Amino acid sequence: MRSFTHQQLSLTARCLAAIVGAYCFALASSFGMVPILINMFDSLKADAVYFATLYSYIFGFIAIIYVFCRRKAWLAWRDIIIGCTSFMTIHFVGAIG
Amino acid sequence: MILSYLLQLFALWLLSMAMNKHFRHSFKRTLSIRHAQMLSKFGWLLLAASFACLVNNELAxxxxxxxxxxxxxxxxxxxxxxxxxxxxxIKRLAANSQGAVV
Amino acid sequence: MKPDFRKTMIWLHTYSGLLLGWLLFAIFVTGTLSYFNPEISQWMKPELGSQRADSNNINQSLARLNNDAQGATYWRINLATARNNHLRLSWGMPENGKSSRHSVTLNSKTLQPLEIRDSQGGNFFRSFHYTLQLRNYGGRYLAGIAAMMMLVAIFSGIFTHRRFFRDFFTVRLNNVFKTLTDLHAVIGIITIPFCFVLSLSALFIYISMYMPWSMDHHYEKGSRELNALVSTSLPKLVPAGIAAKPLTDFDIVLSKVKQQWPEPNAIKRISYQQPFDINGRIVVSRHKQLSLSNKSEVLAFSSVDGRPLAGVEPERNARMLRRIFYGLHEALFASIGLRYLLFFMGTASCLLIASGLIMWLNKRLPKVKQRHLGHFLVERLNIAGIVGLMLAIVSYFYANRLLDLQLAQRAEMEVSVFLLTWGAVLVYAFVRPARRAWLELLLLTAIAYLALPLVDVVINAQWLLDALQYNNWIYLGFDLALLITGGLALLFYFWLVRRTQ
Known part of the structure; x- marks a missing residue:
């Protein structure tokens, strides 16, 4: 019985990660990709923002699949948070530079 | 365009024939590995050809x-x-075996 | 949950498909119908008539505009096409600082004004498939979520139906349930590119609604400002204030257009901007027959003497990428053959979703002793979602023919009939035993589809006779499609009766 509830909890955590976490990850990527595109691919700012937003879906999609493949639900959450933070860091660093 | 369509159809049929199960059903004999490889190679080649002859203009x-x-x-x-x-x-086989029993 | 990748994928496929399956089915059916949007509109507005357009009706239209709309701020001619016999003139008259809109629909052969019934035509299906009739209540967000779910379902489906990739090209025909599973898999495989492009482009189309944060952060006015930065358009027209007479002999422009756009019937729309000014401009828009992008190609000419003016620069890559996906989604480039192929793939996707939903239930029902609420819900929603939608669609066509033409807000009434029918089927599905509900509703659907062409003839036989006389294959094709759909529903009904006895 206890394992059953644990399983349910894990499933809920994963679903939440897939919905909320993946969207947040996509959102973070739409910010974080802008400095990357500008500095590494010499894009104009308008192009970079446009492309970053278009590509964000791909990141979101990867996140959804990833969340369901990770061994433990909390690991999935941890990785999503790491991903989000690193993209946002790039965004802030890029904004300063 | 029609040529490409027919080429593609034939190519896919060859690819399906490269699988032992389908080959047996169509030709009533098993398929050697060499033949299978040949069939599938030829099939992929034709598939590529059908794509090439369709895309080979300015409207790619x-x-x-x-x-x-x-x-x-x-x-x-x-x-x-x-x-x-x-x-x-399968139906024919079933009919044959019934005939044999009678 | 076990961390095994394939098991996870199967679970994901099952529940991502089930959760929004009915919604996806409705979106795909109405979206597939939208491939024939102009044709459906043509059938639903039979007053447009079957007499084909004349090639020189541009000049006649211009003469008419010159007569009726002196001093207008713009003239516009939407030409009749092979797909929709709708010739519409519109113009704007300056009225205390603003311009008031006027428009008239003409018979494309005789150029007599027509009184067209108030109906949304095929546009209803088009808007329903992304707003779900909930435009102001987040319908488009819901459709966006459904599109993402579809992507997830496709991806996980590849792993779920792995067996099918191994022995490719096999559909086991000896057992109904296995046939259904294999058909689901084979259709799934052939529609992977189709569903993928459609879902992804659906997400791209409303990108400024689904993912606006980055744009809003970087630009003050958000997506609007960004779009203006990456798009190109004709230079802004500044009226000189010097009066001039507009060009009413279009042949001068037409020969120049022919040089650039050699294909027949290249012109979709002709608009005169500030026709009574010396800086006035003629903008000719091209049919999207040859390019995937949804950017409409235009040529600009002076409205005084027809000399060519500066055109539009090519757009930046970022914008082009979205434009191409938009174009692929709308498929306005498709010629008649490709259109039928796309329609076939759309129908296949609908079958894919429907068979998936039915499989979920049939796999579980024989195994469980005690049915729980979930089984009951899925069973009933299957009925309402699949047959109910077919019935609702045909009820929309019936409403188009049977509602009184003088009714106020007639177009809205037609949509209400669609929704009410659907709701009624939903209630019916919940109160009847499942098998009986399936059979009765299927029979009703079949009869409704088969009877509609007959009802049409009874109401006004002249429409059909005209269509026959002038070879209006759009009208006849629509009737034919109704008969085929009805026939298939009837066949399915008899098959189901035999099967479940």
């Missing part, structure tokens, strides 16, 4: 949409054709 993006649509239709056709054929085969 539009034509690749055509090619993919053809692909969808042709896979369905080949799948249905093979299944229909193997069903007939």
């Amino acid at each position: 993006p539009l034509m690749s949409v055509y090619w993919l649509s053809f692909l969808a239709l042709n896979i369905l056709l080949v799948a249905l054709f093979n299944s229909w054929q193997s069903r007939h085969k």
